[in-house]
């Protein structure tokens with residue numbers, strides 16, 4: 462039996478377990494496993510949490526790494542031996558599982574190997590991750606500072622003739638050199654008409670004078686992400702592109718000014734959409750205003766119409782309005798914000814272009 466664990470995250474998870482009316486939790490979502498155990502290769506692990514045990518299951522490739530990183534009990538095995546071992550712990554219990562992360566085959570396996578009542582739960586651990594601890598905020602702050610520094614290094618290279626992939630590589634190299642474990646996600650560099658692709662991966666296209674280029678990137682440290690976007694003119698741009706840019710800047714400014722504890726995320730999304738409607742651009746804002754950032758690049762709270770979430774101090778969110786016009790291009794400006802007791806702090810420090 463593992464020692465009684467006092468990690469705040471595990472304690473909170475046990476609280477969530479009780480509230481959901483289950484005796485144990487079977488965790489398969491990688492960021493949730495990392496959050497609860499500290500294991501840095503959670504894609505190849507599972508976690509079982511009972512009232513008096515926490516067991517990380519991983520395979521022999523990670524035996525040493527797990528012993529170095531993890532404070533909970535470790536069991537080295539591959540499925541189905543994993544499930545056979547866990548079966549002894551869950552016998553006769555009500556076991557919650559993550560409905561959004563267990564495959565149909567995974568659930569079949571649990572039914573085959575366990576004599577337990579299986580209870581689907583929605584986001585049992587993600588809910589705990591919404592509000593970050595001071596240590597988590599420090600990691601995200603560092604990741605963002607690295608992304609800002611990398612952007613400052615690469616900015617002079619954003620000029621006519623530069624290749625999108627060279628800019629993405631330069632950003633990723635600079636972030637690694639500055640201490641990142643890697644990029645947060647595949648860096649987006651979308652210039653000219655490609656700017657109409659919200660997730661336009663860097664291509665071999667060369668930047669042309671008169672275009673806008675959107676760069677969306679982040680750094681990863683200790684599993685924590687940062688996320689920011691800048692749209693930059695390549696030389697002089699047309700009055701139409703300038704109009705698009707100023708409209709998005711206006712939407713971002715107004716949304717950021719409204720961010721604070723107690724604010725409904727759906728209201729922020731509506732506010733930004735309203736600003737863009739005032740510029741006749743609402744139909745071109747085709748995604749949500751933003752999202753939480755932490756161990757996952759996209760996590761709660763969602764800043765979208767269908768969300769009923771309310772901002773709380775300690776949440777880290779993006780504000781990222783954008784407009785996308787096929788055949789013309791696009792603009793997105795994104796900053797990373799920490800919700801504080803009195804309002805917010807903008808964590809991303811890079812200046813935005815003023816056209």
Ligand SMILES: CSCC[C@H](N)C(=O)N1CCC[C@H]1C(=O)O
Nearest residue numbers: 646659660677688748749758795
């Ligand atoms: C592939 S991760 C993309 C990160 C980016 N900052 C982002 O979150 N978005 C870009 C377009 C909208 C938004 C999204 O919802 O993906």
